[in-house]
Amino acid sequence: MVRSTSETNLAEMLHQSLISVLGAPPDPAPLSPQVLEVVEREHYRRERVKYQVSPNQWSYAHLLIPKGASAPCPAIICHHSSGNFAAGKDEMVDETRPSIGIELVRLGYVVMAPDAFGYGERRSPHSNGAAYDAAYTLQQYTVLLLRGETMLRHLISDISRAVDYLVTRPEVDSARLGFIGQSYGARMALWAAAFEPRLIATVAHGSLMSYRETVRQGSWFQIEFVVPRLMQIADLHDILSLVAPRPFLLSTVAGDAHSTDAAEIYQRALPAYQRLGVPQRLTHYVYPRGNGFEPAMRYKAYAWLNSWLKPY
Numbered sequence: 109m110v111r112s113t114s115e116t117n118l119a120e121m122l123h124q125s126l127i128s129v130l131g132a133p134p135d136p137a138p139l140s141p142q143v144l145e146v147v148e149r150e151h152y153r154r155e156r157v158k159y160q161v162s163p164n165q166w167s168y169a170h171l172l173i174p175k176g177a178s179a180p181c182p183a184i185i186c187h188h189s190s191g192n193f194a195a196g197k198d199e200m201v202d203e204t205r206p207s208i209g210i211e212l213v214r215l216g217y218v219v220m221a222p223d224a225f226g227y228g229e230r231r232s233p234h235s236n237g238a239a240y241d242a243a244y245t246l247q248q249y250t251v252l253l254l255r256g257e258t259m260l261r262h263l264i265s266d267i268s269r270a271v272d273y274l275v276t277r278p279e280v281d282s283a284r285l286g287f288i289g290q291s292y293g294a295r296m297a298l299w300a301a302a303f304e305p306r307l308i309a310t311v312a313h314g315s316l317m318s319y320r321e322t323v324r325q326g327s328w329f330q331i332e333f334v335v336p337r338l339m340q341i342a343d344l345h346d347i348l349s350l351v352a353p354r355p356f357l358l359s360t361v362a363g364d365a366h367s368t369d370a371a372e373i374y375q376r377a378l379p380a381y382q383r384l385g386v387p388q389r390l391t392h393y394v395y396p397r398g399n400g401f402e403p404a405m406r407y408k409a410y411a412w413l414n415s416w417l418k419p420y
Contacts, residue, residue, distance in 0.1 A: 119350060125341045130261040131252075134162030141273055144168075151175055152213045154201065161269045162262075168229040169222035169270065170201045172213040173279050182284035182417040183218035183274050185267065185300075185307075187293030188227065190330060193241035196228020197221040206403060208288060215410060216418070218280050222270050224292070224332075225263065249331050259332050260299065267300040271307070284308060284417045288409065290401045291315045291366075295333055302350040309416035310351070311409045313359040313401045315366040318343045318373060325368070345376035348390075352380040355389040355416045359409055361398040370394075 137160045145156040155171040174181060186200040186209045200221035201209040209219040223230045226245040235241055249259045267287075275282040287310045289297040294312035301310040319339050322329060348356065360370040374392040381390045391412065395405055 122342060122346060123350060126338075126347075129258075129335055129337045129341065130264070131257040132255075132261070133265050134165070134262055137161070137163045137165075139269070139272055139276070141276065149203075157273070159269060159273045161266050166230075167222050167266055167269065168197065169220050169273075170197050170209065171277075172201060172209055172219040172221075174213050174216050174218070177216065177279065180279060180281040181216055181218045182286065183220060183277075183280045184212055184286040184288055184413065184417075185270055185274070186212065186219055186221045187287070187289035187296050187300075188221065188224065189290050190292035191238075193227050193231055193235070193238055196223040196230070198228065206406075208290075208401075208406065211406065212288075212410065215414070217286075218274070218277070220270055220274055222266070224296070225259070225266065246331055249334075253336070258335050260335055263296065263332060264299055264303045267296070268304050271304055275306070282306070286310060286413050286417050288413070289313070292330065292332075295330065298344060298347055298351075299333075301354065301356055302347045305354070307354070309355040309357075309413055311357045311359060311413060313405065313409065314361065314364055316344060316358065316360070316370050316373060317367055318345070318369050321369045327366075345373045348373060348377035349380035351390075352377075353384045353386045353389055355391070355412075357391045357393065357409060357412050359393045359395075359401075359405060361395045361405075363397070 139159050141157060141159040143155050143157050147154045152175055153173045157171050158166050158168050161167045188196055188199045192199060200207055203210060209221050213219045226241060231241055232244040252259055271285060274280050285306055285308055287297050287300055287307050290313040294315045297310050297312035301307050320343055358370060358374050360367045378387060378390055381387045393408060398405060
């Protein structure tokens with residue numbers, strides 16, 4: 109489905125306005141990927157990899173590759189949640205409990221679980237705990253602001269670098285790439301999908317509340333998503349509208365204090381999909397109750413991903 113000229117112009121104007129407040133992207137650098145460790149499991153192979161995201165800045169990720177695949181597989185980037193700085197990417201491939209990455213690789217996906225900045229192997233080498241990690245993130249945020257940059261712009265670029273890495277792998281079908289996240293990962297899912305067109309289908313579970321509603325409630329912002337002047341030009345429904353016509357699933361639980369206006373975000377973004385004739389590609393699952401991303405919710409999200417990334 110193709111946007112009309114007027115819709116394209118409006119979307120491009122919004123996109124350019126967002127770029128103006130997000131600031132400059134990181135300086136370019138060669139990817140220079142390396143495989144640091146390989147672990148064989150019964151159903152998959154796990155690699156720990158590193159790749160350059162900007163000059164002298166590296167990201168680290170787990171890559172899970174299903175065994176026995178006869179052709180390149182669809183791939184999904186799994187973004188961890190917030191709070192547990194030490195865990196980072198490990199949260200998504202934890203073999204001691206149900207985890208999204210393990211479940212998806214068993215469903216036939218190549219899974220990439222990267223560390224976000226300040227998490228896992230991207231924490232400060234001087235870290236002595238979570239309080240230091242939080243302060244370090246704030247310090248790096250302020251340094252970027254002084255340079256006319258924002259952390260969110262760097263995080264978006266990090267996702268694109270993860271995609272750059274995925275498409276180099278022969279095990280990956282580069283035409284079938286997805287993204288899934290909860291909490292921090294859900295917020296990142298929205299921005300990643302809006303700015304990375306190679307992501308074909310995206311799932312965000314919980315923790316999506318508009319900037320306007322967050323201010324109204326007096327709730328705390330996650331510092332990574334604070335961008336000067338952003339509220340003058342856009343809110344989350346505007347960001348979501350930029351994803352159209354690519355499929356996006358917003359998954360929430362009724363009564364979630366971190367997603368109180370998720371239904372409004374969905375409704376205000378839906379016209380962008382309707383104008384393109386693909387309203388079915390924007391989906392909102394609302395669960396009456398639940399705690400976190402429960403198994404039934406996850407597997408319903410996986411079925412939705414299958415419908416777009418494994419249609420045959």
